[in-house]
Amino acid sequence: MTTHITPAALAQLFTDARTHTHWQERKVSEATLRELFDLLKMAPTSANCSPARFVFVQSPQAKARLKPSLAEGNVEKTMLAPVTVIVGMDLEFYEQLGKLFPHSPDARSWFAGNDAAIQATAFRNSSLQGAYLIMAARALGLDCGPMSGFDAAKVEAEFFPQGTIKANFLINLGYGEASKLHGRSPRFAFEEACQIL
Template identity: 60%
Template sequence: MLSQEQLALLFSNARTHNEWLDKPISDEQLHAIYDAMKWGPTSANSSPARIVFVKSSEQKAKLVACMSPGNAEKTRKAPVTAIVGMDMVFYEQLIKLFPHAPDARSWFEGNDAVVESTAFRNSSLQGAYMMLAARAVGLDCGPMSGFDAEKINAEFFAGSNVKVNFVCNLGYGDAAKLFPRSPRLSFDEACKIV
């Protein structure tokens, strides 16, 4: 079982950051994030997330042009921005990822509604795993959904079967510039045991 301190690192003390310290993230840290997150469960082990880690100033400028005005500057200042995409033909990998069901591809192929919901749901899960992995390696996160999806798809996923799900800045957040902690619903407001 994780200690209270470890749980706090991942959840209660973790915050959504909008301001970033000028401190780089190494490629090794990004590999460590993926190597941890890839083990998180997805339905039929579908693993539809495809991530572009944007680090270079040239690529960052292209991404900033796709962001809503309220998200542009914080994206520009973040050391890395992860574009969490979803592979819309993820089922092509099931023979490798779910080998004990050789017919798994047929569950999805030609059924656009099931493909869309499976890709979205499971890439969202994987994006959350990515954030937890980033926190576990000492980084902060700033997930966002304010962007022009068509522009991001054209700039970063052109010629592929991948579409953007959400965007998440990664780095060392400037804790001095955090907003006050927002409240959360209590167990009784959000849950019931039946």
Template identity: 60%
Template sequence: MLNESALHTLFLDARTHNGWRDQAVTDAQLRQIYDLMKWGPTSANCTPARIVFVKSAQAKEKLLACMNEGNIEKTRTAPVTAIIGMDLEFYEKLPRLFPHNPDARSWFAGNRQAIESTAMRNSSLQGGYFILAARAVGLDCAPMSGFNVEKVNEAFFAGTSVRVNFVCSLGYGDTGKLYPRGPRLAFEEACQVI
């Protein structure tokens, strides 16, 4: 079991940040995040998540033009914002990623509903792993869904089979800009044991 400190880092003290300290995030940290998150389970090991790490001023301006007003400043000031995408042709990699069933590709090829639901569900899972991995390497996160989907797809994924799921800014959070922590539902409100 993880020790108390690790639980606080990953869950109990972790917050969604709205402001950032002026401290860089390195490419080595981004690679470390991916190298941790990639081991999280997905159905049939389909791993549809594709990530664009937005760091340069030029790329950041493209992304800012896609963000809703309330998310512009925290995206502008973040050292990095990750665009978590989902590859709608993930099944083409199944012969390599799921070799113990050579027919796995056929479960999806030509089945748009299965492709879209599997890509969304599993890239969302991977996005959760991404957030935990970022926290595990000492970074803070600001996951967001307040953006124009079509603009992000056009600006970052045009001509590809990848579509955006959500974005997540990364850095070292400025605790002075945190909102009060929101309440959560009690176990009895959210869970059943049957």
């Protein structure tokens, strides 16, 4: 394999990386969370629209606000995670395109009043940004546990009451307890999932 990064880096980002559900009692600093965002924000989104909005739920008070929205199987691991990230999507992202995509002055008009384009673009690109967050976290030595088992309406009422930001998914962050991992689940072979045309 030809690569521009080391095998150890590939292992950290991909081949050895796991979804964690058990956590060491180690805090994640604000400086690390800021570094995490400064990395993920550089990755591409369509028209640089950057619709993701991130809430880093860390304090016991904030965790208590999140808890009622969680599916039963996600409560314990989320309450014990040092940080839970709410990955939201701003449905008014296009209002920022004058700042984020200045070389196309008409970019706002591509979306304003077009609900289908807004929904699809916000969902697609905030999902990308959530994935970038996972990769940036792994690069910084953090472990991740992404989840979709939660009541989005409850999360939105509690954390995004203004109504323009919707919840996409959650990611637990911290330093995973490797001794609690089970064996890695199977993956598809290239021939099962890919075509070259």
